[in-house]
Amino acid sequence: MTLYARFAAHLDDVLDTLTAADVLPLGIERRAVTVEPPRDPSHGDLATNAAMVLSKGAGMKPRDLAEKIAAELEKREGVASVSIAGPGFINMTLTDATWRGELSTILDLGEGYGRSQLGQGRRVNIEYVSANPTGPMHMGHCRGAVVGDALASLLEAVGYAVTREYYVNDAGGQVDVLARSAHLRYREALGQHIGEIPEGLYPGDYLKATGQRLAHEYRDAYVDRPESEWLALFRKEAVADMLVMIKRDLALLGIHHDLFSSEAELQAAGKPEAAEKWLRERDLVYDGVLEAPKGETPDDWEPVELPLFRATRFGDDQDRPIKKSDGSWTYFGADLAYHYQKAQSADELIDIWGADHAGTVKRIVAAVQALTEGRTRFDVKLVQMVRLLRGGEPVKMSKRAGNFVTLADVVREVGKDVVRFTMLTRKADAQMDFDFAKVVEASKDNPVFYVNYAHARVASLHRKAEEAGISCDTADLSLLDTEELALVKRAAQFPRVVEGAAAAREPHRIAFYLYDLAGEFHALWNMGNDNPERRFLLPDQPGLTCARLFLARAIGQIIRNGLALMGVEAVQEMV
Incomplete structure (x- = not known):
């Protein structure tokens, strides 16, 4: 059990003891009780709001209850002292041995450090990307793809059973446009001169391959036939080709649904x-x-009776039509049915949408609440667009794609891991600039570099230790001093950061944490520049060297674990 989980269990035991002593009433609600680092590190190592949260239910003043809780906490192993701040916040200072023990826990659990069973096997369906199947993936899809995939990995790490889903919008007017565009390229492949691509069709060169395939398969059978005879076939064929392209593009990012x-x-x-x-x-x-x-004036508006969903019962601004006047389904009607289907096999639903869909959130949330009778948690995470820059200047569009920069082109230029990490360096609903020059810059201002550099330094330490013939099967961790234990304290927060990020559905928190962890590691490393005694490798002090190598190994492990949640591979050396 990791440190924060262990002390949360200690606190729970204390509250059980106070309940048995009739200080707390039986069945008092504890869900809002937390154990976390205090805002001011000078106050101690851990803080709990237990007295503040439970005092009303206990019929006591917060500080009076805090004194009773503190008296019991002081008896717990690993607690050096307990103090009460303000109206009743409880701060704990732990023994150095407790922190050294957590360092051993990190090394013992390895890849498992940070994983938990918070989700208890609950089934979560995460729908993300879901771009219209009308062309290759572009950078407008990239951020949502990375956020969704990282969130899926995060939820799996804390014990949820996750389904990654892509909803193919292959029933709307856009796929008819795709079919017509493919037919034009089909005629081109058969030798016809098509001239400029007509307004309203997809102009990208990516449809040439589809046209050539259809020309090879069907010859000239549909060249001069009316649209009614080929539209459905070409729609099916073109969508199939687009999905192959989309899956290939996503695979470049390490994403598989x-x-x-x-x-x-x-x-x-x-x-x-x-x-x-x-x-x-x-x-x-x-x-x-x-x-x-x-x-609208009466002359402009013709009232039509339509089937309407009672969205206003569930907080929406107005009731919503599920069918059009011609009897076909509205986008909302089809989307409502899709969520109804998803909810049959999931306990929780998460949709990752572009910010341009913000206006439809209320109605689909209302629909899911109605369809599941409030049993299914449903979150919609909105993702802002990414502005592409090169040295501060907007990037030109791709001729091959038609009117956008393809995801594939970006990944091939800077690499999958740089793209994925960068997409998680800001909260999903915040605007983001992706500057090709800055994301590969070797500086502290570039989080991708800064975190990778920390891991590369750890890896180099172990290579140098091996070259120097230093072997450390065990280590006396009591040799670690205050500055080094401060780094352990930051490292020990990783499991609670993972659980907090999962609960909030915010994978960017992992990137933020890794940046802070890397910063503290770099600061400790840089102490050796001015004071040789602060260096990690001291050949004439093998005991201290082994203790510091164990510390470095633990930091490297946490960086790898965090990067893995983001779908990023930790580098062994900087090139």
Whole structure:
């Protein structure tokens, strides 16, 4: 058991003791009780809000309850002292031996350090990317792809059973445009002169390969046939090719989905009708007329009766149509059915959406709440677009893609790991600049470099120790001093950071933590520049060297564990 988990268990035992002594009432709610580092390190090593949270239920003043809790905590092994601050916050200072023990725990657990069973096997479906299957992946999709994939890894690390899903929007008008664009390239492949790509079709060269394949397979069978005879076929063929391209692009980022769900197949299977029936049986869909849009005059507006979902019952601004006047499903109607399907096999749902979809969040949250009768936790994480720069100047678009910079081009230039790490260096809903020059810069201002440099330094230490013939099967960790134990204290926060990031659905917290950890490691390393006695390798002091090597090895392990959650490989040396 890791240190924070162990002391949370100690606190729980203390509260059980006080309950048995009738200080606390039986069954008092403890979920808001925390054990965490104090905001001011001078106050101690750990702090708990237990007295503040439980005092009302106990019918006591917070400070009075704090005194009783503190008296019990002082009896616990590993606690050097306990103090009470302000109205009732409890601070604990731990013994140095306790922190040295956590260093051993890090090394013993290795890749398992930071993993837990917080999720208790709950099934989580994470839908991310879900770009329209009309072309290669571009950088507009990249950030959501990385955030979703890192979040999936994070939730798996804390004990959730995760399904990574991609929703293929292959039933809308955009795939008809794709089919027409592919037909144009098909005619081109058969030798016809097509001239400039007409406005409204996809202009990218990436469809030439599809056109050539279709020309080889169908010859000239559909050259002069009416659209009604080839549209469905070309739509199916072109979407299949686009999915191959999309999967290949995602693989460059190390992203692989468990499930690709087709909107067209969803509709063909009657899922929207099933969802509508379920909702009507509960009076959550009714036939009604929408209000005229603001600014419309009676002459401009013709009221039409449509099936409406009672979204206002669940906090939305207005009820929402699930079908259009021609009887086809609205995007919301199809999306509602898709979430209804997902909820059948998941305890929790998470959607990663671009920030341009912010306006539809309320209605789909309302739909999921209705369809699951409030049983399924549903989070929508909005991801802001990324602005591409090169030395501060906007990057030109890709001619091959038609009107955007492809993900593949970016990954090939700077590498998968640089792209993935950079996408997690800011909160997902914050604006981001991706400057090709800065993301490969060797400086403290570049988190990708700074964290990797820390791991490379650790790796170099072990190489140099081996070259010097220094072998450390064991180490006397009591030789570590205050500055070195301060680094252990930062390292020990990793498991709680992982759990906190998972609970908040915020994988960027891992990147922030690694940057801080790397900074403290670099600071300790740099002490050796001015004072040779502070260096990690001291051949004439093998005991101290081994203790410091054990410390470095633990830091390297945590960096690798954190980077693995981000889908990034730790480097062994800087080139």
